[in-house]
Amino acid sequence: MGPFHVSVCVTALLILAVCTRIYYILPRSKSFRRPSKSSKHCKLAVFLGSGGHTSEMLALVSSLDFNRYVPRTYIISEGDTLSERKVAMLEAAKAANSESDMAKNGEIYSILTIPRARKVHQSLLTTPPTAIVSLLHCVYYVTIKQYQQTPCPYFADVLVLNGPGTCLTLCLAVYLxxxxxxxxxxxxxxxxxxxxxxxxxxxxxxxxLVDRFIVQWPQLLKHSGRGEFHGWLI
Amino acid sequence: MLVFVTVGSTRFDALVQSVFSSSVLSSLSEKGYSNIVVQCGNSEFPYVHLLAQGEQSFQLEKDGVAIECWKFKPSLQVEYEEADLVISHAGSGTILDVLRMDKPLIVVPNPTLLDNHQEELASALEQLGHLKSSTTLQLARTIQDFDPSSLVKFPPFDGSKFQNLLDEEMGFI
Structure with a gap:
C-alpha cells in the first residue's frame, strides 16, 4: 500500500469518526429529559436579537423565577444599546420585587456583546467573513473563556434562542x-x-440542531417535524 | 373621539398617504373620530414639507378632522392609552402592545417589506377576531364598516406557559 492509499484511508477514517461524533451529539427525540437537578440554581443564557426579538425574549424571561435562574447571561449584538437598556430595566424591576439577598448583591447577570453575523441588507457575498468573526466571539464566550478562570465556571445550563442570524453562530459554538x-x-x-x-x-x-423547538402558531408544526406548540407564550 | 396612527420605526409612505386622503378622513369624521394623531416616521407624503426646519410636528385641519402629525413620538404607550382607535402597520410588537391595552385596532400590512410575514400575522389575528386587517386602498371602506364591539378580546400575557416549559426541561418540576 502506497502513501496515497494510507492518506486516503486515514482521511476516510477521520471523516467517519467526525460524522459518528456529530450523529451522536445531535438532539435525540423530545421525550428525553435531563434527570432532576440536584442544584437549586440554573445558569441561564438568553440571546437577544434586537427590536421585536428582544421584546419577546425579555417578556419570556420576565416570567421566570430569578432566584432559580441565576446567574443570567444576556447575549446581544454589537451596538444594540436598546436591548442593553431593556435588560437593565427588567433586572432592576425584578430586583426591586425580590426579597432575596442574592438579587441585591449585584453580579447576578452579565451582558455579552457579539458582532453581528450578518448586518441588515449586507450582501450575501461579504457574509462569510463577518459570520466567522461572529463565530469566533461565540466560541470564545461559550468554549474558551471558562478555562481562563479558576474555579472553572461553565457557560450555561440552558441557552434560549430566537432569531435572527447571530443565534446560529452561538448554536455552532455550543456544538463545538x-x-x-x-x-x-x-x-x-x-x-x-x-x-x-x-x-x-x-x-x-x-x-x-436545538433540544427543544417551540413555535407559537400550530400551522408551523407541519413544516417542523420536531416542533412543539404550547399556545402563545408571549 | 381620537385616532392614533403609527407606521413603526421606519416608514410606510402608502399608509400615511392613505390616512391623509379625503376618503379616509371623511370616513373617520362620519364615524365620529374628530381628532387624529399620526406618527409618520420617515414616510414621504404630500404634507411632509410642513415638517421642515427641524420641526417635530405640525397641525392641520382637513375634511372635518383635526390632524396632529409627529415624526416620532417619545412614548407610544401614552398614545395608545388615549386613543379610541389605533391604525397601524402590522408589526408584531405594535400589534401586541395595542391589543394588550384592549384598544380597537385596524392594521395595514406593509407589502413593500422583503420578508413579508406581516400579512400572515394580520390575517391570522383577523380570523380569530382580534383585529381588522385592511389595505391602503381599502382603508376608507374598512373604517366605514368597522364595529369595535365585534372584536374578540385578546388574552392577557400568561408567563406561566414558558415558566413551566423551562422548569420542566431543567428538572425543577
Missing part, C-alpha cells in the same frame, strides 16, 4: 463544546409570534 465533550447548555429555540405560516431563516437552520 458538544463535539469536544465539554459541558454544553441545553438549547431552546422559541420562534417569534410573528411567524404564522412559515419559519424564519434562523428557525429553518436551527430546528434540527
Amino acid at each position: 463544546n458538544k463535539f469536544l465533550g465539554l459541558s454544553a447548555p441545553k438549547m431552546l429555540y422559541v420562534e417569534s409570534f410573528a411567524r404564522v405560516k412559515t419559519l424564519s431563516v434562523s428557525g429553518k437552520l436551527l430546528h434540527s
Whole structure:
C-alpha cells in the first residue's frame, strides 16, 4: 500500500469518526429529559436579537423565577444599546420585587456583546467573513473563556434562542463544546409570534440542531417535524 | 373621539398617504373620530414639507378632522392609552402592545417589506377576531364598516406557559 492509499484511508477514517461524533451529539427525540437537578440554581443564557426579538425574549424571561435562574447571561449584538437598556430595566424591576439577598448583591447577570453575523441588507457575498468573526466571539464566550478562570465556571445550563442570524453562530459554538465533550447548555429555540405560516431563516437552520423547538402558531408544526406548540407564550 | 396612527420605526409612505386622503378622513369624521394623531416616521407624503426646519410636528385641519402629525413620538404607550382607535402597520410588537391595552385596532400590512410575514400575522389575528386587517386602498371602506364591539378580546400575557416549559426541561418540576 502506497502513501496515497494510507492518506486516503486515514482521511476516510477521520471523516467517519467526525460524522459518528456529530450523529451522536445531535438532539435525540423530545421525550428525553435531563434527570432532576440536584442544584437549586440554573445558569441561564438568553440571546437577544434586537427590536421585536428582544421584546419577546425579555417578556419570556420576565416570567421566570430569578432566584432559580441565576446567574443570567444576556447575549446581544454589537451596538444594540436598546436591548442593553431593556435588560437593565427588567433586572432592576425584578430586583426591586425580590426579597432575596442574592438579587441585591449585584453580579447576578452579565451582558455579552457579539458582532453581528450578518448586518441588515449586507450582501450575501461579504457574509462569510463577518459570520466567522461572529463565530469566533461565540466560541470564545461559550468554549474558551471558562478555562481562563479558576474555579472553572461553565457557560450555561440552558441557552434560549430566537432569531435572527447571530443565534446560529452561538448554536455552532455550543456544538463545538458538544463535539469536544465539554459541558454544553441545553438549547431552546422559541420562534417569534410573528411567524404564522412559515419559519424564519434562523428557525429553518436551527430546528434540527436545538433540544427543544417551540413555535407559537400550530400551522408551523407541519413544516417542523420536531416542533412543539404550547399556545402563545408571549 | 381620537385616532392614533403609527407606521413603526421606519416608514410606510402608502399608509400615511392613505390616512391623509379625503376618503379616509371623511370616513373617520362620519364615524365620529374628530381628532387624529399620526406618527409618520420617515414616510414621504404630500404634507411632509410642513415638517421642515427641524420641526417635530405640525397641525392641520382637513375634511372635518383635526390632524396632529409627529415624526416620532417619545412614548407610544401614552398614545395608545388615549386613543379610541389605533391604525397601524402590522408589526408584531405594535400589534401586541395595542391589543394588550384592549384598544380597537385596524392594521395595514406593509407589502413593500422583503420578508413579508406581516400579512400572515394580520390575517391570522383577523380570523380569530382580534383585529381588522385592511389595505391602503381599502382603508376608507374598512373604517366605514368597522364595529369595535365585534372584536374578540385578546388574552392577557400568561408567563406561566414558558415558566413551566423551562422548569420542566431543567428538572425543577
